[in-house]
Amino acid sequence: MSPFHFDSLVWHWPIAIYLFLAGISAGAICFAVLLKHFKLGKNAYKSSFVRAACLIAPLAVFAGLGILVIDLTKPFDFWKILVFYNPTSVMSIGVAVLLIYQVALFAWLACLFKEPILKWCNNRWPVVDKVLNAFTKWEATITGLLVILALGLGAYTGFLLSALTTFPMLNNPVLPLLFLISGISSGAAGTLLGGVLMKGNPDGKEVHFIHNIEIPLILLELALLFTFFVGLILTGGQSQAAALNAIGEGFWGWIFWGGVVVVGLAMPLAFNLFMTASAKRKFSYVAITASCSLFGVLLLRNFILYTGQMTVA
Amino acid sequence: MKKERRQFIKGACASAFGVACVSGLGIAKSNAHKDKNETNCKYALIHDENKCIGCDACSVACREANDVPDGVSRLEIEREGPFGEYPNQFYRFTRKSCQQCEGKPCVNVCPTGAAYHDPSTGIVSVDEWKCVGCLYCIAACPYQIRFINPVTKAADKCDFCKETRLKEGRQPACVEACPTKALTFGDLKDPHSQVVEVLKATPNYRSKTELGTRPKVFRIASQEGEIKL
Numbered sequence: 001m002s003p004f005h006f007d008s009l010v011w012h013w014p015i016a017i018y019l020f021l022a023g024i025s026a027g028a029i030c031f032a033v034l035l036k037h038f039k040l041g042k043n044a045y046k047s048s049f050v051r052a053a054c055l056i057a058p059l060a061v062f063a064g065l066g067i068l069v070i071d072l073t074k075p076f077d078f079w080k081i082l083v084f085y086n087p088t089s090v091m092s093i094g095v096a097v098l099l100i101y102q103v104a105l106f107a108w109l110a111c112l113f114k115e116p117i118l119k120w121c122n123n124r125w126p127v128v129d130k131v132l133n134a135f136t137k138w139e140a141t142i143t144g145l146l147v148i149l150a151l152g153l154g155a156y157t158g159f160l161l162s163a164l165t166t167f168p169m170l171n172n173p174v175l176p177l178l179f180l181i182s183g184i185s186s187g188a189a190g191t192l193l194g195g196v197l198m199k200g201n202p203d204g205k206e207v208h209f210i211h212n213i214e215i216p217l218i219l220l221e222l223a224l225l226f227t228f229f230v231g232l233i234l235t236g237g238q239s240q241a242a243a244l245n246a247i248g249e250g251f252w253g254w255i256f257w258g259g260v261v262v263v264g265l266a267m268p269l270a271f272n273l274f275m276t277a278s279a280k281r282k283f284s285y286v287a288i289t290a291s292c293s294l295f296g297v298l299l300l301r302n303f304i305l306y307t308g309q310m311t312v313a
Numbered sequence: 314m315k316k317e318r319r320q321f322i323k324g325a326c327a328s329a330f331g332v333a334c335v336s337g338l339g340i341a342k343s344n345a346h347k348d349k350n351e352t353n354c355k356y357a358l359i360h361d362e363n364k365c366i367g368c369d370a371c372s373v374a375c376r377e378a379n380d381v382p383d384g385v386s387r388l389e390i391e392r393e394g395p396f397g398e399y400p401n402q403f404y405r406f407t408r409k410s411c412q413q414c415e416g417k418p419c420v421n422v423c424p425t426g427a428a429y430h431d432p433s434t435g436i437v438s439v440d441e442w443k444c445v446g447c448l449y450c451i452a453a454c455p456y457q458i459r460f461i462n463p464v465t466k467a468a469d470k471c472d473f474c475k476e477t478r479l480k481e482g483r484q485p486a487c488v489e490a491c492p493t494k495a496l497t498f499g500d501l502k503d504p505h506s507q508v509v510e511v512l513k514a515t516p517n518y519r520s521k522t523e524l525g526t527r528p529k530v531f532r533i534a535s536q537e538g539e540i541k542l
């Protein structure tokens with residue numbers, strides 16, 4: 001069986017990229033919120049890391065939606081997804097969540113960048129002041145809503161696949177959690193990489209804060225991956241066949257063990273522990289660790305999408 | 314006195330109104346009930362794998378009747394075998410087409426409602442116009458029989474000839490074409506229909522029912538061939 005072409009394959013790599021982008025957007029904005037509320041406060045917008053996260057979150061969502069639309073067989077009819085809803089369809093619910101998420105995202109960004117925006121406007125348009133003041137009044141609500149929607153978006157990338165009874169490996173209750181956690185860790189990695197590229201201090205308090213969260217996240221991800229596959233193997237039948245086919249010998253087996261487990265999880269974990277132990281963080285350490293974990297998450301999405309569709313119930 | 318009368322009139326009006334409402338509701342209800350009864354029909358198909366000779370007359374007729382483009386198909390006959398020694402060799406034939414699931418996994422996932430379940434016939438269909446081609450239904454169908462029609466770019470599959478033969482008051486094209494009468498089509502809700510009679514008289518099976526699909530394509534298992542574990 002060729003790793004990229006087989007009879008039961010329906011969704012190709014663009015969907016994996018879409019899932020990756022939705023996850024990284026949700027993760028990045030979660031870290032922007034956390035950094036603002038626990039570390040930086042009012043001056044959060046000055047931090048390169050927060051800025052990186054605030055760039056990644058909307059851009060990733062737009063790019064993801066763009067890919068999703070181009071990938072339709074009738075891209076010009078995409079508006080029908082926005083007009084017609086089906087409450088039993090995970091995709092339909094996901095599109096609704098994505099839309100509200102974007103509204104909350106921009107409202108929150110407006111609160112975050114209130115000062116620079118107002119400075120730039122220089123009282124030219126009183127409406128802007130009014131709107132921003134209204135947003136600030138509701139900031140707590142907007143933040144809460146945004147975090148809930150971001151978590152929903154992250155989980156949705158998993159539910160989209162786990163709703164498919166056709167494929168026993170995808171139709172798995174652990175998948176949404178796995179994608180949520182790996183999406184959040186990709187958000188952390190994206191924030192760190194973007195932050196240091198935008199001249200953020202690689203030994204700054206933001207980096208320390210994110211690294212402290214990243215270590216438990218990686219451990220949790222490993223535990224979820226373990227549960228995911230052991231669960232499938234113990235279920236027997238086609239679930240077992242699917243799992244063994246995926247992580248056994250072959251192209252995707254190499255991707256899983258070498259790419260997802262070693263490069264994507266074990267190496268970032270080792271680097272993180274090393275950086276926590278040794279005193280100073282350097283640009284290269286932070287950048288390489290983050291790149292490894294981003295790469296790992298992208299491979300994980302492709303790995304699950306392709307191997308998941310190989311075995312039919 | 315006046316006051317009493319007024320109250321009486323009020324009361325009478327109120328009760329009249331009440332009665333009108335109740336009876337109106339009742340009529341509406343019974344009408345709805347009647348409507349439901351009239352259209353309470355669930356089409357089903359039986360493929361007798363003993364009678365089938367794998368001649369493909371059904372799939373050819375389907376392509377013609379429903380204008381199915383080359384390269385895709387709504388109906389295929391899959392063969393397995395040969396079993397046994399020459400000259401006593403046997404093949405097994407199974408029908409690969411939409412199973413018309415009552416559990417309708419394809420309808421449940423469709424974001425626009427383009428994949429739908431027609432309440433008056435029980436047939437699962439696709440609204441070509443509403444379909445955006447997201448492929449979700451194709452992935453969700455456990456029988457893997459949906460495809461994108463290269464002409465319309467919409468999802469497509471067997472609909473028991475709902476838009477073609479059934480509209481002409483005929484049987485589905487495959488059923489009419491079969492030379493050995495291996496296919497039986499009819500209404501499951503009609504206790505005297507041929508499908509119900511055959512299903513009651515003959516042991517039959519359906520594919521992948523463990524996934525909660527509740528298919529309306531029934532199969533009568535081939536007696537020939539080998540016993541598989």
Ligand code: SF4
Nearest residue numbers: 411412413414419454
């Ligand atoms: S067989 Fe597939 S396309 Fe047909 S009703 Fe069932 S899930 Fe839908």
Ligand code: SF4
Nearest residue numbers: 423444445447448450
């Ligand atoms: S491909 Fe068309 S019919 Fe199928 S789920 Fe998408 S919109 Fe619905």
Ligand code: SF4
Nearest residue numbers: 365366368369371491
């Ligand atoms: S036409 Fe009848 S006998 Fe021929 S392949 Fe189809 S079902 Fe079988």
